[in-house]
Amino acid sequence: MSDILKHALIVGGGLAGLACAGRLHAAGMETLILEGSDAVGGRVRTDVVEGFLLDRGFQVFLEAYPEAGELLDMRSLDLQPFRPGALVFQNGKLRRVMDVFREPRHLLGSALAPIGSIADKLRVAFLKWCVSRMSNDEIANHEDVTTERYLQRAGFSKRMIDGFFRSFYGGIFLERDLRTSSRLFEFTFKMFSQGSATLPAKGMGENSRQLASRLPAEAVRLGAKVAEVRENGITLESSEQLAGRAVVVATDASTASKLMPSLARSAPTWRSVTCLYFAADRSPLGEAIIALNGEGSGLVNNVCVPSDVAPGYAPKGNALISISVLGLPEVADLESRVIAELDAWFGKVVREWRHLRTERIQRALPEQSPNVGMIGPGYRKQGGVFVCGDHLWSASIEGAIISGKRTADAILAKA
């Protein structure tokens, strides 16, 4: 047994582990994060490739996230906003639909855009009003059905659900069936209504780096893959053993259920996504907006140009294009097929784009069925070991941070 007796051992340095460690450290409790990979951040990391900032899959930070907003220093993240709305590719054209409460000059254009009826657009306004008046606790206790059922009940037409919600929320939930919990839909819809979707100026990985920078260097051990956990200690794959007063498993749900066989029954199915990055001389969009596939067919779900949102994502004079394809399609030459598909959206210029990288993310989000998320304390304690992570609240940056913070509070309450 090593003689290092830390007060808290945290397995996993994703946002949940970092949020937990930060709170324990701030309360004066010594902590050690054991991170199996070569850097902290977990699913929120950014790689630099030829001067381009490539997030590990397209993600956005919603500036209205209450707990993440409280924990992170938003000013130093230097959040750069997307415009509130989308361009929807339908019937051979990109059509603009804006949030007219935030960009009222688009009232007429958005009302007349053939993405849903005028009644659908009034329903969006009504829904926005309803969710904005609900507290997050009320949302967490609201009846939970699938998002599709919820939208049908709210009276949205099939045209609006198929042409807009499936691709917009498909990009967030990483599934177009809209089988995700309506509570998560309500929460996300509220966040989109109350603030912008943003990218930190230096990439999504800045969220993780900022949290890690608040810990002493010796509080994070990289390349430290944990093989076993128990109430007062862990064993690394290298067979080294460490003892701790509290042990927290802050890994993804599948790893947690391997380390804690009592959780095995709750191991999730995963939603996967493939993100393709291309470099271009010019942005095909020319503005900080997301473009959606409203056709109901094709590989591409959404396209954006992160360098239009935050110029630091690409070297000067270049544009970075990010394309999301849901799942892990097993097609030969995915890159060429995606380019061929986007020819219809942007024209022949797409043939000049240069492929930078394709990220295939098998474990992107745990399945989030109705009546699973936003329930309970946001962490578990089994056999004396604490478990936290996005799978115990909601599969999001906010959910991971809530879970990490609450776990730390539970440990401190017992200290």
Ligand SMILES: Cc1cc2nc3c(=O)[nH]c(=O)nc-3n(C[C@H](O)[C@H](O)[C@H](O)COP(=O)(O)OP(=O)(O)OC[C@H]3O[C@@H](n4cnc5c(N)ncnc54)[C@H](O)[C@@H]3O)c2cc1C
């Ligand atoms: C492509 C994609 C798009 C997304 N889009 C958004 C979005 O737009 N907005 C949003 O809010 N959220 C989004 N999310 C979700 C969000 O990123 C995650 O919910 C959140 O980052 C999960 O954090 P976590 O700490 O719970 O888990 P993780 O990030 O998975 O962290 C777990 C950590 O544990 C480590 N680990 C695993 N096993 C071991 C072991 N045996 N020993 C030691 N360490 C181990 C891992 O290396 C990892 O660092 C997206 C996620 C993905 C992948």
